[in-house]
Amino acid sequence: MTEQLLFWVFAILTCGGALAVVVTQNVVRMAFWLVVSLGSVAALFFLLHADFLGAAQLLIYVGGTVVLLVFGVMLTASGHTIKVQTTPAETLLGCGVGLLLLCVLVFGINSVEWSDVASRIPKAGDSAAVTDHAEDVRLESAVTSAKSDESRDKAKNAQEAVLARRQSGRTLRQLGLSFFGLRPDRNLNQEAGKPLAPGYLLPFEIISIHLLVVLVGAAYLARAKRRVTPGLEADL
């Protein structure tokens, strides 16, 4: 019940913030609504048991990227550029196309039976920390099917297992190990013959180099250019 309430609050904040980003014309207010929307997305990540990802979202997006954007606004805003309006016809056209796209997406989402799709995916290895919805469903059905008196104990145990499983969201260790190329969430408790699940060591290295190159490139692009006047070249 609490989870549902929290989901609705943060879902409405997320969608409302995103809509306000689209509707607002002032760039600084757009940045504020972006903070609201991204922060609520971080809360949705916490609700989805992705604790490290939610924290990273708060740190990197809300603390880093949006501050970068606000600095960009400050460095480029000068009176007339803070509001660059679109014409109403363009806005109307954009909103119409956006609504059509949203209808397509929502009908597409609703027309797929997602529990079927999930049951067709091969199951990962056993680990208490990997939150596993299929296991949730199995335990739930154990709870609801246990009606008679002698199986009430079993039902209670299953209920507690559901709760424990729901509250387990410790993903930090697994994520860190998967970036080193180890997958304890998949490879523990599997049969000897099966191939090991791949980790993320190579993408991790690539993205590290990419980040370094990007930061050097951004500093190079945004450097303050010194105007060189022909007479002063000897001094420089």
Place this chain on the structure above:
Amino acid sequence: MDGVGLEAYLIVGAVLFVCGIVCMATKRNAIGVLMGVELVLNGANVNFVAFSRFTPLGLDGQATALFVVVLAAAEAAVALAIALNYYNNHLTIDVDRGNELHG
């Protein structure tokens, strides 16, 4: 079952995606376009994490979402540097005026 299903999260992701697309298409301010890109990436991230929670895929979705977050930060840094250069050369960040890339 009192939880929220996969569809609800997917619809939130779809709304974020569509808002980002409309933002990219209608804003004439270069930084507004950047904010649209951030919204689109966040919509994708919500989908990744929802699938990693509600299907037996495990942590793969979360790892991918983490890569997306880092790439979005890098993209914002470079795009802001380009926007600053553009502003220095044109004294505006109206993307409609940026049709003279030669020279």
